[in-house]
Amino acid sequence: MESYQHLSIKEWALEDRPREKLLNKGIATLSDAELIAILIGSGSAKESAVDLARKILKDCRNNLNVLGKKSVNDLKAGYHGIGEAKAITIVASLELGRRRKLTAGEDHSKITCSKDVSAIFQPILGDLHHEEFWILMLNRSNKVIAKNKISQGGLAGTVIDVRLILKSAIDHLASSLILCHNHPSGNVQPSDADSKITKKLSEAGRIMDIPVLDHIIVTDSDYFSYADEGMI
Template identity: 65%
Template sequence: MEGYQKVSIRQWAVEDRPREKLLHKGISSLSDAELLAILIGSGSQKESAVDLSRKILRDVNNNLNELGKMSIESMCKKYHGIGQAKAITIVAALELGRRRQLSSPLQKPQIRASEDVFSLMHPLLADLPHEEFWVLLLNQANKVMQKLNISKGGISGTVIDVRLIMEKALYQHASAIILCHNHPSGNRNPSKADINITKKLIEAGKILDISVLDHVIIAENCYFSFADEGMLQQS
């Protein structure tokens, strides 16, 4: 078409570009065409990746199941700007989506008592020759969303950054956290440093509305729980 000039995605406002939009507004803000455009990366000389993606989706009545039935060969033949590599990327992404639907969601362990923390973390920490400090990020149902190794130290201690812990908890939208570390010496009792860091994290959590539910110290086949000993209020 004479006078036609493609507007490259790079010329769009930053907040409207698919990749940037995903980062700043979240993946749910993207249309199917924009998600497809991220996969193919670029369009043709006359079409941006988003325009080409819209064309592909129109041809399948905007039905991703129908798109999943298209072969690599037919995509390459039908659409200028779709080569074998791009077609393979589309097919692979749709197959991953199909397999995801067939997969069962992972069961997140729920923390009901200090024994649950011990059972979860003992295999990771009991036999280590050095100290490691971990944080469990919990949702509102006290289910573990993530286990984070915050630091590794020597035989007698490790350095803890309160800001780093709270930053990670906020990023994961955790409702509560549980602190956990090991004592390679076999002594399960908390040190002054253990008590102080617990106090600092409790105070930081109050400001950010993130509860510190417990601090469990693992030593060989035994453990110490701040919650069980009533020390969270004293910390």
């Protein structure tokens, strides 16, 4: 690719242009940088869209989860050639990817351990800048009936309504619940507030005969399970 350093993408060999490469060779053959270059559309006088995409990825340690945490303003301020429209396109595309993960796995998969729960929620919650509190509702065979977002907060936490959670479980005829929320700080250890709400919901669930089986805390790279630690 060295010979293309000062050429625009339109001047590259046909097979090396990201859009043409996608059409001729399939989307799986494109690198992350080439996919982002398609979103960007064009670079600047000094660098191609692919070069610009590589620079963005390098700054994100070549990690799409890190890129997913960038805001429109982060992208606009950090890169020459990325205006508001291009930044919005990148952010919107990554959000679509997150929402695709959100709808994945809704095939009544069976929960057998905490790792199964983290596999559902880590892609959804792991790279968020704010806390969200979700519940996973299970039938008597521990198969997933539904997952619902109960609340959304700032960096410090969310507000949890026990009645809302139990109503959702009753509406879905759930036999049991698993709680889940994220820690944007990256610290996976539960807070006193986390433990208090876990205890409160567990007690309410016992009264309603809808036991809380676990409470999972996720970050972008790790998770904590109350059940695994014998705390529920």
